[in-house]
Amino acid sequence: METMEYTMPREKMLRSGIEALSDVELLALFLRTGTRGKDVMSWSLELLQHFGSLYGLLSADRKEITEVYGMGVATYAQLKGIAELAKRYYNTRVQEENSLSSPDMAREFVQSQLADEEREIFLVIFLDNQNQVIKHSRLFTGTFSHVHVYPREIVREAIKVNASSLILAHNHPSGLAEPSKADRIITAKIMKCCHFMEIRVLDHLVIGRGESVSFAERGWI
Numbered sequence: 001m002e003t004m005e006y007t008m009p010r011e012k013m014l015r016s017g018i019e020a021l022s023d024v025e026l027l028a029l030f031l032r033t034g035t036r037g038k039d040v041m042s043w044s045l046e047l048l049q050h051f052g053s054l055y056g057l058l059s060a061d062r063k064e065i066t067e068v069y070g071m072g073v074a075t076y077a078q079l080k081g082i083a084e085l086a087k088r089y090y091n092t093r094v095q096e097e098n099s100l101s102s103p104d105m106a107r108e109f110v111q112s113q114l115a116d117e118e119r120e121i122f123l124v125i126f127l128d129n130q131n132q133v134i135k136h137s138r139l140f141t142g143t144f145s146h147v148h149v150y151p152r153e154i155v156r157e158a159i160k161v162n163a164s165s166l167i168l169a170h171n172h173p174s175g176l177a178e179p180s181k182a183d184r185i186i187t188a189k190i191m192k193c194c195h196f197m198e199i200r201v202l203d204h205l206v207i208g209r210g211e212s213v214s215f216a217e218r219g220w221i
Contacts, residue, residue, distance in 0.1 A: 023053070024045045027048065030082060053210060055210040058083040060079075062076050121170060121171055135161060147170060
């Protein structure tokens with residue numbers, strides 16, 4: 001028999017839609033049951049407070065998760081499964097819809113692909129003249145604090161797939177999304193190379209842990 005602690009967020013979802021659930025209620029929906037001495041809602045709240053956010057919880061490693069009372073390997077696997085499902089959802093959505101219909105969708109997609117990476121990854125999304133996605137590629141992989149980026153390689157790939165515009169993105173494994181001076185310099189070099197081939201750079205998104213910065217929103221592109 002299902003307990004009230006599980007049916008409450010479920011019934012709210014059925015009544016008002018999944019978007020109506022708070023982070024605590026959404027987590028409770030996945031966990032289904034609480035732990036000894038705590039119902040699922042209390043436990044979900046405690047977990048989010050302990051890890052700081054849903055992002056902090058889902059990006060925690062096995063040791064961090066299993067050190068928390070009541071969270072064993074099964075819960076760790078479940079949480080990692082949720083995170084991976086979200087990542088694959090955004091990847092599949094871009095492939096099947098072939099579109100990034102808004103800046104928010106582009107940001108969400110890039111965050112799903114790069115936020116948990118332990119090394120800097122430089123990703124490029126190639127778009128046609130209707131801003132439809134042709135492909136996205138992780139063109140360069142670096143270290144924890146740096147990635148070497150070669151603008152000519154980006155332009156070469158753009159020409160190969162007949163792209164009219166690009167969205168650039170890379171992550172900061174340190175967690176801070178604020179672009180560095182080097183980030184701004186390499187973006188300017190890429191834009192200069194692309195300009196000669198009449199390829200537009202629409203944005204450069206820098207992804208941290210739970211935060212991001214858009215060069216376009218900053219007025220740098």
